[in-house]
Amino acid sequence: xxxxxxxxxEGLPELPNLNSRxxxxxxxxxxxxxxxxxxxxxxxxxxxxxxxxxGELILRFDDTDxxxxxxxxxxxxxxxxxxxxxxxxxxxxxxxxxxxxxxxxEYATKMLEGGFGxxxxxSAESFREFRVSKQECPCRGNSVxxxxxxxRKMNDPEGFQPGEAVLRVKTDMTLKNPAxxxxxxxxxxxxxxxxxxxxxxxxxxxxxxxxxEDYLQGVTHIIRGKDLMDSTRKQTxxxxxxxxxxxxxxxxxxxxxxxxxxxxxxxxxRDIAEGIFxxxxxxxxxxxxxxxxxxxxxxxxxxxxxxxxxTQKDISVPLSxxxxxxxxxxxxxxxxxxxxxxxxxxxLSGDFPKTGTISSHSDTEMTPRQYSIDEGVWIEEDDSGKPxxxxxxxxxxxxxxxxxxxxSDKRSxxxxxxxxxxxxxxxxxxxxxxxxxxILEDHNYPVGTILQLERIGYAIVEDDGxxxxxx
RNA sequence: GCUCGUGUAGUGUAGUGGCCCAUCAUGAAGGCCUCUCGAGCCUUCGACCCGGGUUCAAAUCCCGGCACGAGCACCA
Numbered sequence: 001x002x003x004x005x006x007x008x009x010e011g012l013p014e015l016p017n018l019n020s021r022x023x024x025x026x027x028x029x030x031x032x033x034x035x036x037x038x039x040x041x042x043x044x045x046x047x048x049x050x051x052x053x054x055g056e057l058i059l060r061f062d063d064t065d066x067x068x069x070x071x072x073x074x075x076x077x078x079x080x081x082x083x084x085x086x087x088x089x090x091x092x093x094x095x096x097x098x099x100x101x102x103x104x105x106e107y108a109t110k111m112l113e114g115g116f117g118x119x120x121x122x123s124a125e126s127f128r129e130f131r132v133s134k135q136e137c138p139c140r141g142n143s144v145x146x147x148x149x150x151x152r153k154m155n156d157p158e159g160f161q162p163g164e165a166v167l168r169v170k171t172d173m174t175l176k177n178p179a180x181x182x183x184x185x186x187x188x189x190x191x192x193x194x195x196x197x198x199x200x201x202x203x204x205x206x207x208x209x210x211x212x213e214d215y216l217q218g219v220t221h222i223i224r225g226k227d228l229m230d231s232t233r234k235q236t237x238x239x240x241x242x243x244x245x246x247x248x249x250x251x252x253x254x255x256x257x258x259x260x261x262x263x264x265x266x267x268x269x270r271d272i273a274e275g276i277f278x279x280x281x282x283x284x285x286x287x288x289x290x291x292x293x294x295x296x297x298x299x300x301x302x303x304x305x306x307x308x309x310x311t312q313k314d315i316s317v318p319l320s321x322x323x324x325x326x327x328x329x330x331x332x333x334x335x336x337x338x339x340x341x342x343x344x345x346x347x348l349s350g351d352f353p354k355t356g357t358i359s360s361h362s363d364t365e366m367t368p369r370q371y372s373i374d375e376g377v378w379i380e381e382d383d384s385g386k387p388x389x390x391x392x393x394x395x396x397x398x399x400x401x402x403x404x405x406x407x408s409d410k411r412s413x414x415x416x417x418x419x420x421x422x423x424x425x426x427x428x429x430x431x432x433x434x435x436x437x438x439i440l441e442d443h444n445y446p447v448g449t450i451l452q453l454e455r456i457g458y459a460i461v462e463d464d465g466x467x468x469x470x471x
Numbered sequence: 472g473c474u475c476g477u478g479u480a481g482u483g484u485a486g487u488g489g490c491c492c493a494u495c496a497u498g499a500a501g502g503c504c505u506c507u508c509g510a511g512c513c514u515u516c517g518a519c520c521c522g523g524g525u526u527c528a529a530a531u532c533c534c535g536g537c538a539c540g541a542g543c544a545c546c547a
């Protein structure tokens with residue numbers, strides 16, 4: 001009897017409702033800081049579809065909140081670079097919401113003129129009561145002219161102040177889902193925007209800004225977290241008012257990575273300012289710059305997210321899954337080198353080859369390492385005091401007497417360094433960071449080379465030592 | 472509380488009524504190879520949340536539980 005072979009879908013699922021179009025996708029981060037691991041999912045998935053289906057990827061800066069999540073100017077430069085690093089191609093279009101404010105105002109006005117939006121002067125608290133009790137608020141009955149006048153007052157510095165008025169989309173106060181009842185579309189913010197200053201006073205909220213921009217850009221497919229499901233429903237109601245068709249929408253569930261605790265961009269920003277972390281690329285942080293510095297390849301992140309796919313399940317994955325992809329990406333190019341932790345000197349006596357070469361990689365062609373032994377070698381303290389085999393050299397007893405050149409028994413094989421240079425290995429393990437002193441075999445590899453430290457794991461060469469990549 | 476969503480091996484994932492006593496990866500255990508606790512190769516372990524129903528046939532459809540998650544912001 002033959003074993004039945006099953007066909008298994010590889011890669012991302014087919015994009016629904018494509019109808020032989022070229023898809024237009026978008027990824028819309030808030031530029032209140034550089035990109036993190038969490039953002040990489042949106043970038044990888046949207047980017048991958050755009051690439052595979054010869055479509056377009058729009059990188060959009062959703063920077064319409066100057067109060068809670070004020071934009072960070074450097075992020076407008078760093079995000080496109082990181083996007084290109086991660087996706088392997090630059091975004092086809094870059095859209096900056098704060099530069100598109102005239103459009104959002106235009107459509108806000110159209111909404112008021114069309115009678116499906118209104119300016120609400122209720123307080124947030126009293127509107128919450130209306131929402132819960134399914135009652136219409138008094139402002140809902142404003143005439144178009146009244147609304148246009150109130151809208152003018154929202155935009156007038158002499159008029160409403162922040163919190164005194166908000167623009168709402170008229171849906172239906174009796175909708176089953178409370179989140180959808182006459183949702184807010186824009187509010188007044190007087191903090192200056194780092195890019196456009198005080199040019200605008202009324203700023204759209206995400207659901208309105210994103211909905212209008214997706215329409216203007218011709219987005220065909222929106223792929224995003226399922227926490228935004230209600231956003232889709234709100235925006236669909238707005239699209240219906242305008243007579244537009246909402247893009248096809250796909251969701252993914254929440255991903256928790258155990259090793260990355262709860263990091264938020266704003267919290268990281270505070271902690272860096274306070275000196276708890278060295279910078280955005282501190283190896284303890286889950287930012288893309290930190291991951292890249294730690295030797296995680298863009299290919300590995302792509303493979304990781306594509307493997308997780310697009311299910312709506314909330315999942316929890318260990319970082320070792322990402323590391324396993326990364327090992328495949330780096331192993332063939334990682335020269336082997338010895339780093340002796342807590343170096344312990346051993347004086348060798350007897351006959352052994354004082355100079356020679358050792359392979360740098362058992363599976364690939366790579367320039368071999370050369371060694372030259374004066375009178376002794378360094379081994380790890382943990383390996384001392386017992387008969388051992390110095391890898392690729394000889395068997396010795398606990399005192400350093402050479403017993404055999406060929407491997408004579410099953411004693412453990414340990415790595416060693418002749419000469420070498422004091423160095424340190426930095427290991428970031430979640431929030432913990434430790435440094436191990438040791439002796440590193442001499443080498444000429446430039447900064448950025450990923451090595452495999454024998455019996456330890458992969459590490460990347462930095463200016464002032466080694467940074468652990470992973471086991 | 473209301474609303475929405477999800478439940479396949481330890482962790483992820485394939486599977487949309489029969490090809491499934493369920494795929495692949497990772498993990499764990501063992502072996503081979505290799506003078507690394509690396510890579511590669513081989514073997515083994517291990518799952519359809521529970522209860523009903525529809526059907527000749529259900530992981531797949533329906534109903535009810537249960538569990539978990541998210542939304543109900545003048546954040547994104």
